[in-house]
Amino acid sequence: MNYIIYLRVSTKEQGKSGLGLEAQKRDIQLYLDNYSPTPYIVLKELVEVDSGANSNRETLTEAISFAKKYDATLLVAKLDRLSRKVSFIAKLMEDRKLNFKVATMPHADPFQLHIYAALAEQEREFISKRTKAALAEAKARGTRLGGLRTKTNERNVAKRKQADDFAKSLWPIIEPMVKTSLAYSEIAKRLNQMNVKTANGGVFWASTVSNIVKRMV
Template identity: 35%
Template sequence: MINGMARAKNAPANTVVAYLRVSTEEQAESGAGLAAQRAAIQVEADRRGWIIVAWKEDTVSGKSLEGREGLAEALELVESRQAETLVVAKLDRLSRSLIDFAALMERARSKRWNLIALDLGIDLATPAGEFLASVMASAAQWERRIIGQRTREGLAAKKAAGVRLGRPATLSATVRERIRTESRNGSSLAAVARGLNNDEVPTAQGGKKWYPSTIRAVLASQ
């Protein structure tokens, strides 16, 4: 193999696992169905002399790599050295998330199996394919940073608008009234917290320990 993409140890040469995927709404679409994907892979296998050791498929959304039994079985075959390559007809059959796909490419590199997406010419065993994979990995890193930036900006905007952030409080009205009453009657924050702890009253988030700062936050929220 080229550019450090060594063949998986003990995997027979030119062996591939073919992976197919459709979502429920895609099954009837031209070019997206299982038959079309299978035909594209078979044509390329015949041209390049691949031995297809297994066909694995899923009917599930491509938004995540999680919860796909067919993909898990395909990965098991290449990582257990029963085949040297995982091939898909189209990149989005693996994932529509660039971040997830970049992680899968890194997994292929680290565990020394090949990954091929026919539609974009991605082939980690070739210089061009590896270059394209590195470009996509860089794009995935950019996407992660953009998502993080948008999240921070969104939270800042909500905070500026007075929206309460974090998990919603689940403190009962009875406990709130107790804290208000004891505070009005002159009890210190520490004393109120100590009394709640002695009575084993859970906090708003289900915790077992009250602190003066927790009591202060409850009073401020009212």
């Protein structure tokens, strides 16, 4: 079984930090270890930073082309990594030359995926309307909506400081390996072997190590 892996995050900040990517890689590896026919080969892994509402994504188009060209299965962590539009998911399902799998729904057939996409789209539409209604009510009561942005900024500053502090605490371990020109993937492997956990309690990936190095260099 051959795979083309497609990963997507919505913001550049998530792409740089590895946030989101780490969880997707974990779910995909769980699928490969527990549900994939064996032996399997990952032919290519592609990462894109773009909104799921955008159906004209260059890297996704490239991933689909690779999957068709090499008769490989396009593998994503979650259905919304492909798209947040049920019409786009339906279009992919109609393409007889393309086979794709969703890691977190390993046993789902095309019909079930279609239903899930439709329900998810309805839920997002409802949440959007509910949020707009809540903001309108807050504005009518005289609530200063700008305060919400201030609190968000404060949380972001706190998160950045936490990430900086975490990077500093690990730097004595990572710096010697960086100086010997070890690949980030190898450094991540060694940290995992040492049972060192990320700030979120997860495992290390090359992107996680890269983010720490960028903070310290």
